[in-house]
Amino acid sequence: MAAVPPLPAGLRCRCLRCGEGALLSGMRDMREACGHRDCDLRAHDAGDGPDVLVILLLGALVVAAALVVEAKFSPPLWIHAVPWPIFILGGAIAMLRPSKATLVAPQFRHRDL
Numbered sequence: 001m002a003a004v005p006p007l008p009a010g011l012r013c014r015c016l017r018c019g020e021g022a023l024l025s026g027m028r029d030m031r032e033a034c035g036h037r038d039c040d041l042r043a044h045d046a047g048d049g050p051d052v053l054v055i056l057l058l059g060a061l062v063v064a065a066a067l068v069v070e071a072k073f074s075p076p077l078w079i080h081a082v083p084w085p086i087f088i089l090g091g092a093i094a095m096l097r098p099s100k101a102t103l104v105a106p107q108f109r110h111r112d113l
């Protein structure tokens with residue numbers, strides 16, 4: 001069983017065993033060890049699940065927002081073409097690491113490796 005509550009540690013992208021070391025390196029790669037207490041993290045990975053989660057959530061949010069803006073204001077097409085890609089890129093960058101860590105968190109809770 002995990003030593004720290006997995007969901008808060010996952011949302012902070014911290015090691016799910018000690019709660020202090022880094023869980024990820026780069027945007028979405030699991031580290032082999034957390035670097036704080038050398039916790040072994042090699043057996044845990046969420047695969048492409050976080051990517052799919054971000055695509056579905058962000059896609060639904062942006063499509064809904066674009067439909068609301070279009071229905072209320074009927075702006076020219078370039079108004080849609082400029083802000084939405086920026087929002088999508090920023091949102092994907094902001095959501096990817098926490099979603100990866102949060103989807104790995106149940107593995108620490110339920111898989112005792």
Ligand SMILES: [Zn+2]
Pocket residue numbers: 015016017018019020021034035036037038039
């Ligand atoms: Zn650790």
